[in-house]
Amino acid sequence: MEDIINIARELIKRDDIEAIIGYEKGRAPFQTVPFFARTPEDCDKLIMNSLCVNNLVSYINQFSGKVAIFVKPCDAKALVGLLQEHQIEREKLHIIGINCQGALNPKKLRNAIKGRMVKDWSINGDKIKVYYESGEEEFNIKDFLLDKCPACDTRTPPIYDELLGDEIKTADLPELLARVKELEKLPAAEKQQYWNEHFERCLRCYACVKICPLCYCERCFVENASPQWIDKSNNLKSNKAFHLIRAYHLAGRCIDCGECDRACPMDIPLRELNLKMRKSVEEHFNYVPGKDIDVPPPLSTFKKEDPQDFIR
Amino acid sequence: MELILKKEKLKEFLEQLSKNYEIIAPVKEGELINFKSVKDFTKVVMTYQKSIKSPKEFLFPQCEELYKYKFSGKDVEIKPAEVEKKPKAIVGIHPCDAVAIKILDKLFGWDYKDELYFERRNNTLLISITCNTPDWSCFCTSVEGTPYDADGTDIHFTDTGETYYIEGKSEKGKQILQDNNNLFTEAKKEDKDKVEKIKKEIMEQVPVKFDIKKVTENMDCIFDSKLWDRISVKCIHCGACAYLCPTCHCFDINDEGNYEEGKRIRCWDACMFGHFTKMAGGHNPREDEKTRYRQRIFHKFNYYIKNFDTISCVGCGRCIAECPAGMDLVKTLQLIEKGAEHE
Amino acid sequence: MEEKSAKTDWEPRIVGFVCNWCTYAGADLAGTSRLKYPPNVRLIRLPCTGAIDPLFIVKAFQSGADAVLVSGCHPNDCHYTSGNYHARRKLTVFKDLLEFTGLDPKRFWMSWISASEGQKFASFMEEIVTETKKLGPLKGYNN
Numbered sequence A: 001m002e003d004i005i006n007i008a009r010e011l012i013k014r015d016d017i018e019a020i021i022g023y024e025k026g027r028a029p030f031q032t033v034p035f036f037a038r039t040p041e042d043c044d045k046l047i048m049n050s051l052c053v054n055n056l057v058s059y060i061n062q063f064s065g066k067v068a069i070f071v072k073p074c075d076a077k078a079l080v081g082l083l084q085e086h087q088i089e090r091e092k093l094h095i096i097g098i099n100c101q102g103a104l105n106p107k108k109l110r111n112a113i114k115g116r117m118v119k120d121w122s123i124n125g126d127k128i129k130v131y132y133e134s135g136e137e138e139f140n141i142k143d144f145l146l147d148k149c150p151a152c153d154t155r156t157p158p159i160y161d162e163l164l165g166d167e168i169k170t171a172d173l174p175e176l177l178a179r180v181k182e183l184e185k186l187p188a189a190e191k192q193q194y195w196n197e198h199f200e201r202c203l204r205c206y207a208c209v210k211i212c213p214l215c216y217c218e219r220c221f222v223e224n225a226s227p228q229w230i231d232k233s234n235n236l237k238s239n240k241a242f243h244l245i246r247a248y249h250l251a252g253r254c255i256d257c258g259e260c261d262r263a264c265p266m267d268i269p270l271r272e273l274n275l276k277m278r279k280s281v282e283e284h285f286n287y288v289p290g291k292d293i294d295v296p297p298p299l300s301t302f303k304k305e306d307p308q309d310f311i312r
Numbered sequence B: 001m002e003l004i005l006k007k008e009k010l011k012e013f014l015e016q017l018s019k020n021y022e023i024i025a026p027v028k029e030g031e032l033i034n035f036k037s038v039k040d041f042t043k044v045v046m047t048y049q050k051s052i053k054s055p056k057e058f059l060f061p062q063c064e065e066l067y068k069y070k071f072s073g074k075d076v077e078i079k080p081a082e083v084e085k086k087p088k089a090i091v092g093i094h095p096c097d098a099v100a101i102k103i104l105d106k107l108f109g110w111d112y113k114d115e116l117y118f119e120r121r122n123n124t125l126l127i128s129i130t131c132n133t134p135d136w137s138c139f140c141t142s143v144e145g146t147p148y149d150a151d152g153t154d155i156h157f158t159d160t161g162e163t164y165y166i167e168g169k170s171e172k173g174k175q176i177l178q179d180n181n182n183l184f185t186e187a188k189k190e191d192k193d194k195v196e197k198i199k200k201e202i203m204e205q206v207p208v209k210f211d212i213k214k215v216t217e218n219m220d221c222i223f224d225s226k227l228w229d230r231i232s233v234k235c236i237h238c239g240a241c242a243y244l245c246p247t248c249h250c251f252d253i254n255d256e257g258n259y260e261e262g263k264r265i266r267c268w269d270a271c272m273f274g275h276f277t278k279m280a281g282g283h284n285p286r287e288d289e290k291t292r293y294r295q296r297i298f299h300k301f302n303y304y305i306k307n308f309d310t311i312s313c314v315g316c317g318r319c320i321a322e323c324p325a326g327m328d329l330v331k332t333l334q335l336i337e338k339g340a341e342h343e
Numbered sequence C: 001m002e003e004k005s006a007k008t009d010w011e012p013r014i015v016g017f018v019c020n021w022c023t024y025a026g027a028d029l030a031g032t033s034r035l036k037y038p039p040n041v042r043l044i045r046l047p048c049t050g051a052i053d054p055l056f057i058v059k060a061f062q063s064g065a066d067a068v069l070v071s072g073c074h075p076n077d078c079h080y081t082s083g084n085y086h087a088r089r090k091l092t093v094f095k096d097l098l099e100f101t102g103l104d105p106k107r108f109w110m111s112w113i114s115a116s117e118g119q120k121f122a123s124f125m126e127e128i129v130t131e132t133k134k135l136g137p138l139k140g141y142n143n
Helices: A004-013 A056-062 A073-084 A106-112 A178-184 A188-201 A207-211 A236-249 A259-263 A270-285 B007-017 B095-108 B115-121 B171-179 B189-205 B212-219 B227-232 B240-244 B289-308 B318-322 B329-338 C023-032 C054-062 C083-100 C118-135
Strands: A017-025 A032-037 A066-071 A093-098 A118-124 A127-132 A136-140 A162-164 B002-006 B022-029 B032-037 B063-072 B075-080 B088-093 B124-129 B155-159 B163-168 B251-257 B261-268 C014-019 C041-046 C067-072 C108-112
Touching: A004 A017, A004 A066, A004 A093, A004 A162, A017 A056, A032 A056, A056 A066, A056 A073, A066 A073, A073 A093, A178 A270, A178 C083, A188 A236, A188 C083, A207 A259, A236 A270, A236 C054, A236 C083, A259 A270, A270 C083, B002 B007, B002 B189, B007 B022, B007 B088, B007 B163, B088 B095, B095 B115, B095 B124, B095 B289, B124 B171, B155 B171, B163 B171, B163 B189, B212 B289, B212 B329, B227 B289, B227 B329, B240 B318, B289 B329, B318 B329, C014 C023, C014 C054, C014 C118, C023 C041, C023 C067, C023 C118, C041 C118, C054 C067, C054 C083, C067 C083, C067 C118, C083 C108, C108 C118
Parallel strands: A017 A066, A066 A093, A093 A162, B022 B088, B088 B124, B124 B155, C014 C041, C014 C067, C067 C108
Antiparallel strands: A017 A032, A118 A127, A127 A136, B002 B163, B022 B032, B063 B075, B063 B261, B155 B163, B251 B261
């Protein structure tokens, strides 16, 4: 995507645009980090490739003026969610959408190079080429995709002002909810054990909350001290309560950008909880988040004929 | 005192050690390396890249009870917390994490000597290992550390391939080696040479990234710099960096209980959280990312020097490797090294 | 909280979040009609089921409840027109989440009980207590 620098330079020259929210190269091999370009010179640092993993949408409200933002399809779904809930203004956004064939997991790649010093890397089609101090190696992008990517059915952002990259055709996608269905089949005791083992590890650093583009409450329920819903203690009891409510608050809203999963230092499979909520909302209320700005989120509305089989 | 332990005898050594100590060692959990209380010593992973959490939690737990209270009529009954009596041995601790414990000692033994901390501390044996797998985020050499010099531990290991090269550091450590003499062989000159060679090789893998003297000198005149606005925008103010950091030690004291009884606990807290400095009246002296991030850097590279004559960072790189927003402490310190005029 | 150890003298604790206008009045009717039902249920009266935050339910389990009941006005009967519809959506999803994380489905109940259904209230409480007794004390929330 060689033209993104030119596009950005043109945009930043406009009087109405305060900053461009994009990515720059990080210090680590395969690392990209969020970057905010405010001058034409800044724009030269901008990059856009399959290693641009962060969802930048949560940074929009840090700027008072209009911003241009690079979004992958999943990030754009978060924009839809925020627009639906009136958290951002469409007029203050210039959305540069990117067609996406899936983003790569930088940690997985770093593991694959086994600690060798990387001079540079480049992405060509479905291959990633790594240049070492001496020699080079090629990897298949397919093997290093983030967990959320293989089953993703949205390869073009649902909302954009301009669109970059070639259209991506997908066929024979694996089932998005396969893992959830697998877990659902476990007996209750095993389910509980599975989740307890994960919840027990939780550090309560709240990286999952803070990185989530749709967790925008000014005061999260975990910060509330009166009433203190969730104990400060880091133990299974309160960690579990925290995770249940976190997932519930995203029911019908989570657009599966997988940022919570990526952010969690303790590798708690948060996406599985979110996907369960997605499944539940889809089954009961026939709703999939991140598609339509004009439809209210499912848990802020109701239908008289909603299912109620379990109610006596 | 330098000895050699064959790798297959490590299990036996740990078994001997476990007669008197609870063994805390790195084990693999999924993709993560984590320090855990271990009973099955075949699971111990001595050569590892970076444990996700530092072992500080075994001296300063994330949450600990200070005392229990119970109301009966007009009286209050108070029962102070007790620390586990069985000594612990933290095995396989990297030099950076070991140095961090020395840094924590200063804080907890400052104006008030923290009884709970020191009860655990004095009851803990530290067995370190040379870190021969540094990764891109490591920068111990830039903060006056090395991947092999674990100052303040009792016994030090170096992985030399087929064997461990073992140094008794403290009296306690030397005694333990003495007691298990049958497991070791005496180290020869070539073993020593091998270790020196390993040390040299690892040092090359962790190049010095900035001049820490210059950084700390510049700190005093950088407080009001515009630099902070720029570098802190990315920060999402979660607590991952502080909770994974081996030297971060801020805590919050809380009561948990009901009308009849409860406990007073202290739990880790982090200066990156918005509510960390929030006061009862609603005022927050550190309201934005900028002031919070600046606090974190200043605490580690300025205030701590003023109080304890040492920086409070050991270069383990966890905060860099695990930051979900890609904040990079090394980059920040490099900017500070250049000084405020380069903002 | 007393220990819930010996199964023989263990009695389940049920927390019921009920709306002021229907189920609470229904429970009242059960009482004034001198209907007999197990005393294991503790009712917490709310203005409307729509006011129930799933945090309440988690908190109840944490505090030692072995089963939780949410009950309010029948559809079309909500005192505030639509509170019960909102509750229905929220709790449908939340119940799925509880089950997904390993809670037995028979520990979370929801019902519509009107002010005139004292009999339904009494027999429903009977059923919940019987079912919870079969399951034994709840583990994994209150440790």
